[in-house]
Structures are given as structure tokens and as C-alpha cells.
Amino acid sequence: xxxxxxxxxxxxxxxxGDEKTSGGLIIPDTAKEKPQQGEIVAVGAGAKDEKxxxxxxxxxxxxxxxxxKWSGTEIKIDGEELMIMKESDILGIMS
Numbered sequence: 001x002x003x004x005x006x007x008x009x010x011x012x013x014x015x016x017g018d019e020k021t022s023g024g025l026i027i028p029d030t031a032k033e034k035p036q037q038g039e040i041v042a043v044g045a046g047a048k049d050e051k052x053x054x055x056x057x058x059x060x061x062x063x064x065x066x067x068x069k070w071s072g073t074e075i076k077i078d079g080e081e082l083m084i085m086k087e088s089d090i091l092g093i094m095s
Contacts, residue, residue, distance in 0.1 A: 001078055005044040010059060010090070012038035012072065012083045037094070039064050041082065057087055064094040 005011050015037040040063045046054045059065065072085030 003042060003077055005042055005084060007044050008047040008055070008057065008087045009044045009084055010040050010057075010087060011042040012065065012067070012085060013041050014038050014081070014083060015064070036069055037064065037066055038083065059087060059090060059093060066091045066094060 003011060040059055040061050043057050043059060043061055046057045049055055067085060067090050071089035072083040074081060074083055076082070
């Protein structure tokens with residue numbers, strides 16, 4: 001299925017963190033925190049200003065990003081768990 005976010009929203013594939021601590025202990029699924037990193041899969045066209053002109057998005061598909069811990073809404077598309085969030089929820093682009 002094809003999915004395009006509306007306005008200033010982005011579709012994000014989560015990047016899972018390490019499953020071991022630096023000391024080598026394995027972290028069980030129940031103790032893992034929600035990942036705060038992701039890769040942008042799709043980007044909306046951008047929000048509109050008061051005059052109706054589109055405001056360009058600062059991110060593009062393929063960007064690796066950091067976002068807030070409680071950002072976005074989890075969705076499932078074709079069996080894959082993804083997140084949809086506003087561009088303003090993104091803290092920065094990782095290089």
C-alpha cells in the first residue's frame with residue numbers, strides 16, 4: 001500500500017537501539033524504552049501559511065532523525081509498525 005502524509009506530517013520507520021548493555025547484559029523486550037531514532041519514509045507537502053502559500057519541509061525521505069520520547073502516533077501499514085508525526089516533533093537530523 002502507498003501512503004502519503006498530509007500537510008507537515010512525516011512517516012517514520014523506527015530504528016531499534018542496542019539489545020545489550022555496554023557490559024554485555026541482554027535487555028529483555030519488556031525493559032526496552034521506545035526508540036527515539038528513525039528514518040523518514042514519506043513526507044507531506046508542507047503546511048500552508050496565512051496567505052495559502054506552502055511552507056517547504058526541512059526534512060526529506062531517507063533522513064535519519066531524532067524525535068521526542070512521546071512524539072507521534074504508532075500505526076501499522078502492510079504489517080510494518082511505523083510512526084506518523086508532525087515535522088515540529090522532530091528534534092534534529094543525524095548525519
